[in-house]
Amino acid sequence: MTVAAGIRLRTEIPGPTSRVLQARRTEAVAAGVTSTLPVFVAQGGDGLLVDVDGNKLIDLGSGIAVTGVGNPAPAVADAVRAQAELFTHTCFMVTPYEGYVTVCEELNRLTPGDHEKRSALFNSGAEAVENAVKIARYATSRPAIVVLDNAYHGRTNLTMALTAKNMPYKHRFGPFAGEVYRVPASYPYRDPASLTGEQAAGRATMQIENKVGAANVAAVVVEPIQGEGGFIVPAPGFLPALAAWCVDNGVLLIADEIQTGFCRTGSWFAMDHEQVVPDLVTTAKGIAGGLPLGAVTGRADIMDTVHPGGLGGTYGGNPIACAAALAAIETMRSRDLAAAARRIEHTVLPRLGRLAERSGVLGDVRGRGAMLAAEFVRPGTTEPDAGPASRVAAACHQAGVIVLTCGTYGNVIRLLPPLVIPDALLDAGLSVFEQSVLDLAGRGV
Ligand code: PLP
Numbered sequence: 001m002t003v004a005a006g007i008r009l010r011t012e013i014p015g016p017t018s019r020v021l022q023a024r025r026t027e028a029v030a031a032g033v034t035s036t037l038p039v040f041v042a043q044g045g046d047g048l049l050v051d052v053d054g055n056k057l058i059d060l061g062s063g064i065a066v067t068g069v070g071n072p073a074p075a076v077a078d079a080v081r082a083q084a085e086l087f088t089h090t091c092f093m094v095t096p097y098e099g100y101v102t103v104c105e106e107l108n109r110l111t112p113g114d115h116e117k118r119s120a121l122f123n124s125g126a127e128a129v130e131n132a133v134k135i136a137r138y139a140t141s142r143p144a145i146v147v148l149d150n151a152y153h154g155r156t157n158l159t160m161a162l163t164a165k166n167m168p169y170k171h172r173f174g175p176f177a178g179e180v181y182r183v184p185a186s187y188p189y190r191d192p193a194s195l196t197g198e199q200a201a202g203r204a205t206m207q208i209e210n211k212v213g214a215a216n217v218a219a220v221v222v223e224p225i226q227g228e229g230g231f232i233v234p235a236p237g238f239l240p241a242l243a244a245w246c247v248d249n250g251v252l253l254i255a256d257e258i259q260t261g262f263c264r265t266g267s268w269f270a271m272d273h274e275q276v277v278p279d280l281v282t283t284a285k286g287i288a289g290g291l292p293l294g295a296v297t298g299r300a301d302i303m304d305t306v307h308p309g310g311l312g313g314t315y316g317g318n319p320i321a322c323a324a325a326l327a328a329i330e331t332m333r334s335r336d337l338a339a340a341a342r343r344i345e346h347t348v349l350p351r352l353g354r355l356a357e358r359s360g361v362l363g364d365v366r367g368r369g370a371m372l373a374a375e376f377v378r379p380g381t382t383e384p385d386a387g388p389a390s391r392v393a394a395a396c397h398q399a400g401v402i403v404l405t406c407g408t409y410g411n412v413i414r415l416l417p418p419l420v421i422p423d424a425l426l427d428a429g430l431s432v433f434e435q436s437v438l439d440l441a442g443r444g445v
Helices: 016-028 074-086 098-110 125-140 157-162 197-211 238-248 270-274 319-334 337-359 386-398 423-440
Strands: 041-044 048-051 056-059 117-122 144-148 180-183 217-222 252-256 280-283 294-299 362-368 371-376 404-406 412-415
Touching (some): 056 423, 074 319, 098 117, 125 217, 125 280, 125 294, 180 197, 217 238, 238 270, 337 371
Parallel strands (some): 144 180, 252 280
Antiparallel strands (some): 117 294, 371 412, 404 412
């Protein structure tokens, strides 16, 4: 089989061994848990996954923005091994350990703003967001939480309420937690061209004032670049204006940096690009090189209001996850992975722009750092077109390149390569994507 450099296809995708495992999986795993690509993984690499049939696939998804440092990053594998030999768990609420404290120190240093901060560790992104909401309500004694159109904050009961999209995240899972209010976001491609970021923020805050009343709002929760909603970069000025309104009204700003954080967008955190300093920041995903860890970091005066024992959980800040996080952060620092993300943007975004012009099926290409996307529309219109996005994703998968879809309308393909991906693999993966889009558009190469 002729394949792009770096890709090795020994069988069709999925191969025979994957299909046998898939049959077992169907008998054992709940049907509600699905996979983008039913290829069972045997081994990872920097930008590659090897499956159980010996096929090598280029990974432009990083397990949904998790393995930016590599899969595994050697330092993360070493740290996990070393910690597992010492102890695997004590529960930080029973007997503490240094790794937890060091991760909190790193988070306090790295997140936006040089004010005094505190952190608390959890197991996942959704758990971090839940706890940020708990802390915000406690600190302000106000009930309401405001979220944006296209938002994604998780799948637990409270975070489903915060998440915008019904299918597949919320459908038939209600009733949802109360006191959650949704207002318009900034979506430059779909907003009127004349709408500035400041005006988009004004549109949101006017609705908050009318529908909820600023005095009732504990926090506005915002993704600095909306992730599952479609990799939507808000118009310049939107986030600063929203932040200023929060300050004026005693409302806390919670930045959900779970997908955008840890160098993904070319800076430690995406809020850095807008010089916005949130009151609370939630992190997870890229923080620990693939180990499950989530965190809330925020102003010390807010974080420390909660009564002793009010925050925690059996596994939150597990010692192996903390060791992995420290190794992952050190890898980001020593390899300057923020700069690597910026280089990826400079390689990929112009190519996506040219592809949009040539193919006629991409209404918008956008993103920051190594968080980039192409939005499919019916040619000549801005009408979302989900079918081609999923057909292109499927064609990429068949050709050995893992890409993911997203978007409120399901019409966006997102590229989330590991930050350590070698140039040749990135180039090969992109070529497959470009070819698939051109084939779909009937344009040939
Ligand atoms: N918040 C954002 C912005 C996310 O992208 C995600 C996951 O995609 C979450 C929260 C939920 O994180 P988790 O899946 O770890 O619960």
